[in-house]
Amino acid sequence: MSFISVEFLVFCLLLFLGYFLAPRKMQWLVLLFANAVFYVSGGGFSIAFLAVTCVSAYICAVRVERVGETYREIRKNTCHTREEKQQNKAQCTKIQKRMMAACLVLNFGIWVAVKYAGLPVFPLGISFYTFMAMGYCIDVYRGKYPAEKNPARFALFLSFFPHMVQGPFSRYNNLKETLYEPHDFSWERLRRGGIRILWGIFKKTVVAYRFGMAAEAVFALQKPCGCVYVLVLMVSLALQLYADFSGYMDIAAGICQCLGIRLEENFRQPFFSQSIDEFWRRWHITLGAWFRDYVFYTVSVGKRTQNLARKCREKFGTGFSRMLPSYLALFLVWTATGLWHGTAWNFLLWGWMNLFFIAAGIFLAPVYKKCREFLHIREESRWWRLIQMVRTFLLFGYMEMVSGASSAREALRLTRLLFVWDAPEAMESLPELTGLGACDVFVLLFGILLMAAVDIGKEKQTDCRDLLCRMPTAVRYVCLVGLVYMILLLGDIGSDASKGFMYAQF
Template sequence: MSYQTVSFLLFSLAVLVVYYICPKRLQKYVLLIGSIIFYCLAGTQYLPYLLTTLVVSFLSGLWMGKIYQEADGRLAAAKDMPEKKAIRERAKKHAKIVLNLSMLVPIALLVVCKYSSFLIKNANAVSRLVGLDKQFEIVKFALPVGISFYTFMALSYMLDIYWKRYHYEKDIINYATYLTFFPHVVQGPIDRFNKFNDQIKDGVRFDPYYIQSGVMLIIWGFFKKLVIADRLGFFVDTIYGNFKDYHGVILILATVAYSIQIYCDFSGCIDIVSGVAELFGIKLAENFNHPYFSRTMLEFWRRWHISLQEWFKDYVYFPVSMSGFVKGVKKSAKKKGHKKAGELFASCFPIFVVWVVTGLWHGSSWKYVAWGMFHAFLLISSKIFEDTNAKLTKWFKINTESWSFALFQMARTFMLCCVGRVFFRANRLADSVGIFRNIFNAGFGLRYLGSAQLVSYGLNLENIFVVVMAIFVLLIGDILQEKYEVRRKLITENSFILRWILILLGVFIVLVFGIYGPGYDAGSFIYQEF
């Protein structure tokens, strides 16, 4: 049951009605049952993976919590500081053993299901390279729906309990509701347990504000997905599917179109699921904050897929930064008189690790590794040349607060994103190399922009006009939301009648201009594949 279907909306409505009819103490049970049903509709064969991750991570948190609880009791009876230190160290050691053993289970499930084929293929390639005859049989596993997302949520819970960021959960219903909640289980956002649980543990009171806000967000998400993303998808698929036949500007145009498509597709999905969650009075983690208004790549990644970037920051970047290896290199460099180089390594190496892992998280392909390393290169370069850039800006007396400079920075950031999108969208790494080559080979290909040629790329002139106007509406809407938070003001500062007129107008626009209907199969969300 895909998020952009009528059946999903009807399912959500049915769960919503039961949810608000029931007493508040029973609401979490309604959410849990509804979420399990939703997941089973995606495929009952995937349920054991989800339940295994759920049970292991819950019991792990329970076990570590008990270890710390018992240690607190002994600390109260301890007589001196050495004894207290020994108690804390023993508890930490035992909790770490539990954590490591527990994390192995969901990580192993993720690796086997998502990366086994990739690992075996590369092992066979290395075997051939060194002249060995041994070849391993490639085994393909079906990728369980949402495994990349719920695995990260489970890992974050276990690590947070280990680091004592909040108290362990004793009620498995609360934890199971968090991990299986149907709006975020398939493609995020990657919520944190404590923030989610605070909203559902005591039940939710019906609030018209959340209903109207949720409906507006759902409509805006459908507008992005059905009016823009799926329409651009025809054009992008045509060009990238036959990239060898195209050169120059048409490949650039397809890459720009894909950058807009993936934003509208992914953020559209997040708007839909966040809107559905708001109907239940639940705020999911923010995942997008108008990323194409970013002035630097660092800012872009603070605005794009926010929940994933924060996950990597908390659970990969900081641990690597504080690791013995990084501290050792930094200390060694300082002793040899290379203090600045050591500090630079300590800040850049974790970035490199994060982005290699980020690339692999998106898929088991070298193209994703290349995409991750490209962004690592950009972020590390900006770190290395940060002082030089500041000096040059001052030397040329550039007004960094002017609108023209801000516009230049946004355009530059968008262009760099587009370069990375070539790796991301190409079917394989070799194809991305071919696309870059064709962009600069055989002239710039302006002949491909004639009206007769454009209509052969998957869109007729009417659809081109609609998508251009829709992108303009999206741009204006994002600007207004960025500056004035118009969605909140539309609800709080306008009459009930006007609010629902705007909602019905949005529904009308999606129904009239959306890509769907007889014979059309709405494209699945891009991030659903991850």
Template sequence: MSVISVKFAVFLLLAAVLYYTAPSRWRWKILLAESLCFYLICSVRAILFFCITAVSIWYAALRMDRINEEYPKELAACEAEGKKMTRQEKLELKAREDKQKRKILLLLLALNFGILFFIKYGEIPCRILNGVCAALQIGYELEYGGVMVPLGISYYTFQATGYLIDIYRRKMRAQRSLPRLTLFFVFFPQLVQGPISRYDELADQLYRPHDFCFRNIRSGVELMAWGLFKKLVISDRIAIMINAIFGAPEKYGGCYLLFATVFSMLQLYTDFSGGIDMMRGAAEIFGIYPPENFVRPFFARDQSEYWRRWHISLNNWWRDYIFYPLTLSKTFNRLGRHARKLLGEQFGKKLPVLMAVIVIRVINSIWHGATGASILGGLYYGVLLALSFYFENTIKEATVRLRIRTDCISWRIFQTVRTFLLIAAPRLTSQAQSLSDGARYVKALFREWNPWIFFDGSLFSLGVSRAQFTVVMIALLLLFAVSLLQERGIVIRESLARQNLVFQGAVMLCFLYAVVLFGTYGSGYDASAFTYAQF
């Protein structure tokens, strides 16, 4: 079921009516039934994979919780006997319990990420095996039949494993009820493309019965309309232009590719954040407020700030569950100590952090697609981020020595534009299927210098007319203005909520009319094609 469809609108309406008319104590159960219904409609053949994840994580969390309970119990028992444990004894007891839990955790991570890897990248081992067989001239070829990718498998796997790690870290108690935990994994608005919520942030909201509240409905519909605007008016129209250029780099070289690279970044942002806005809006209708996933990333002034603003829930997941443990791990710190001897004190000390940063970005790129071009893109972002960390102080010192004013708007604009361009650069090869394919785009970029295409109307021959191009530009200006106001702390929806109801309704109607009038849809348009829905 596509999110941009009448079917989904009807489903959402029915779901909300059922939810609010049910007795309070049944509401979370209704939400669970609706979410499972949504899952079955979208992904019935893959339900087994979801069941394995839900049941295995539920059971493992309970086991770990029991082990977590033993520590305070043993301490209390000791005190009851009149003995007092030394710090060393306490540490030993804790280490023994951690060892038991670690076994369970590793097994469950292997199982769940194994399923994810098998479904998303099962073809790769087959390709490698066939390549080896061909090289050794063994007449054997393994055929990969393919597996249907379950709806939101990455998102619920990340949520479920994050929950388990939190239990492992004694951050909270395990949820004893399997249906309740299942609702946390399968809550339908966030199943399509995230955000990846944390149990302690979302669970209570899911289980609490929310009474009908007009404010929630209005706020949800407004957010959904804004997401629809980003997706239909901006993203999908830009997609037509950039697909025309990236589809024929032999024909469109030089500044065409420059234009496509920059606009591809804007397209990705409006597509993904538009989708997230729609899903958050749908959740708000039920009185549930999932976390923000984007905080105006193109206003970031350096690399690390950018990654704190972009796909926040995933980047926080990488940070909390991989970056910190890796950076603080004994292996990485041992490597750092060796590097201090070999490469100098300063570099050696920073090495664990720099390595962890690069590893995270490469893993992130593999998650996005295990192609050579994608992994190279991840490596680029990793090295860029590592360099920005490494030279953080040097740059600060240089600006002081060179007497560059850093408290003025021109410096801030320079930093923002620089960050955007460095982040957007790999989009040049975003549609490349391999490294050699990526090289084709780079060659085409430098093949010719044709800046006149920005002025002579050439851009209107890319599947979008002059009028449609103007609509995209005005829509982008509107998005920029709204983002600027939000950057200054103005919450537009709250300002609108302070106006009279008639005015609010008129604004909403005008906005929806504009989306209908200027949006990209109709025959030949695939409304289901959210970039991040494929994960």
């Protein structure tokens, strides 16, 4: 069931009715039933895959916790010396690690088989729920929070439909209270959630659609071209992905807000980032946090990595050995992030390019500082910050172009074209070759301005919905009706492209 469809609209209306009419204690069961309906509509086989992950993660977490409690009890009552306590702890960790290994191998094994071994089926949301379930098991193993004892409640967390298609990677401890606690109906929440849903649909169907058209046309271009076309391609790809992905997040978060549930935010105005490192703390935040907590930290403080750093300290000095664990872990994180997106060479290259820019930013920070001082550039100056934002945006666009190219040769050709000056000819034939008419260009400019205004507002801690709600009723309704009209008249609704979201393929 696509998020942009009449079926989904009916599904949401029925869910809202059922959720708020049900007895307060039963509301979470209504959600669980809705998740099952959403899943079955996406292909019945998906439920079987989800059930395996759900049951195995549930059992693993409960057992790991029970083993920990049993050994703690023994330690408290029978271990008196430090050696005895350490031995008891080592035994406990050994058993827990075995259970964790079995669960991780089973679930990541299924995920790898489905995603990379070319199985004919692709269960809905497998990349998202597998990572969420394994994150939950690791957190319980690390003692971050207790395991969920009610299997139905755990199934609700894992199968919650708003985070199933494109994330976010929700954490159990962040979602559990808001998901299970009862909620009263609120017009205010419905209004605010509704505005966010409309805004998300606008971004997806009006803005992302047109940038997608332009990007597709430039990718398919066979005639000789130069830097203007490649820049148009980079900008189109970056903005298409942002409008599509953050549009989905707005729809998902808006639905949750109507129900009174708080979904984790996945974006924090990413195009205000001044470096690629900062960009990844603002873009797809929950994926970055997953890799940071479960891969980066695990590898960088692991025994082997720390031993290696200790050995390097004697040979290469403190500076290098101090950073070595971070760089090693970063290499693994970005290789894994690239592979999470796909096994094709371009995804791997995309991951390593990100790694290169982040590592270079950290490694060369003292050099940059000296250069700024030499050139008398103030770090906090507006112009300097703007230049850095534009640079980061273009780097992101370039990496998207490389990952979207059909082959290595094509990526190389496009990179080479960046250095070919074609401005006079390109400006004349650009509208024709990108497939965008004057109206489309106007709509895109309007869309970009609106998106920029909303993001600038958020950056200054102002929610544009607050401003809208404070306006006179007539103005407010004109704005909202205008948004609906734009979606209906200018949006891509009903086509196959409008039904899918770019990140759903991962």
